[in-house]
Amino acid sequence: MSETVISIKDLSKSFGDHEVLRKIDIEVNAGEIICIVGSSGSGKSTLLRCINKLERQTSGKILYHNKEVRDVQKDINKYRSKVGMVFQSFNLFNNMTVLENCMLCTRKVLHLSKEEAFDRAITHLKEVGMAPYINAKPAQLSGGQKQRVAIARSLCMNPEVLLFDEPTSALDPEMVGEVLNVMKELATTGLTMIIVTHEMAFARDVSTRTIFMDRGYVAEDAAPLELFTNPQNPRTREFLKRYLAG
């Protein structure tokens, strides 16, 4: 049994009267690749944003290595430097080149030297195949290229966990492929990943555990093979019907 990295305990989140997450309990172990699937509005993205503390939960706790992450900015910043996030809209810094994007946080948060930060940036940009583009600005790249840079940028922090919030939803099918390939590659390195996605085939093939969310609840949490071939929850069955039929 591997070590628990993040525990989500009894987590709820409401926006006003609207309950988005209801009593979520998830344990994330080191090395797991967890895919979260479900229909739009089921709370997948909000859950991920809560894990990264971009949203504040209404109740419940998030533990990192069995220690609660408190709502104190210093603690949150430290925690985030270990738990990175890749966004649907890439969120690259538009005023900086690819290389600067990858070096900013290692320089300013981890206080690496210029040389170390550069080496790290090049290493990870090579991994995602974006090293030749170090001088380009985000506006000059395609969506798939931007997302690959965003992944490299997150990797530069040497995170323990990487969260992906629908990383391929804003991309055309060809670009989806290039980003998913990078993520598949990453999955083999032992990095712990939590991925919110609509790519069912990817979830089935790559994840070690798949979570189906429905109306703010974790409806089903199982090994991918089980969830995709023999779903227990009627909502899961309904959601996957079209995919399973195809």
Added chain:
Amino acid sequence: MNFNNPSNSFEWTVFLAKKYSDMFIRGTWLTLYIAVIGTIIGFILGYLVGVVEDIRINPGDKIIRKFFVRLIKAIFSIYVEIFRDTPMIVQAMIIYYGIKLLGVEMTPVFSGILVTVLNTGAYMAETVRGGIGSIDLGQREGAWAMGMSSFKTMLYVVLPQAFKNIIPEMANTFLTNLKMTSVLNVIAVQELFMAAKTVGGNYYKYFEAYLVIAVIYFILCFVFNKIFNLLERKMQGKTDYALAVEYMDNQ
């Protein structure tokens, strides 16, 4: 044309400009001096206020921090409100004579700069707020999600882009200041307007005297406008990039 013995308005204008060139030049310098210093310090003040307005309070923060952030925000918003809602000419009077009442001696030029700074700061604060708002939240979240503090995110990600976006508005503010220094004649600052007033009074040729400074104001603003346009184009940067061929293989 006889400029030494003027008989029409045009000749009078040239005559006055020549005869009182020292005065006009001194006035121009003072106008520039107050506008430049006042605008630069005012911009700094505006950035400060704009950035502070953007500070968020976390529920987990210490009580003392929450208190100070709220207090400073309140003070700044009162300041911005007061200076945006009163005319600069009245502010100049109140500050100049008000501080005298307190027993502190200030030169008119110093008061003039102070008024310009406070006025510019109030308007800039709003401009900076707009500039910060023009940068999508996603970029900030991208930085936060990697553990960057709000302050560093502001400094390295948001402000450089916001700055670029508000250059036209900053240029506007500076040109406005250049012209608004004219109201400082009410507190006896010897800037351009005061020079024209004095010169015009000597010969009862007000139209001609003000025509001289109108030309000077126009030239000043025109030149600065061109400089700002150039700066804006410079800041846009290159549209192409060089592929780093040394990393082309190994993919």
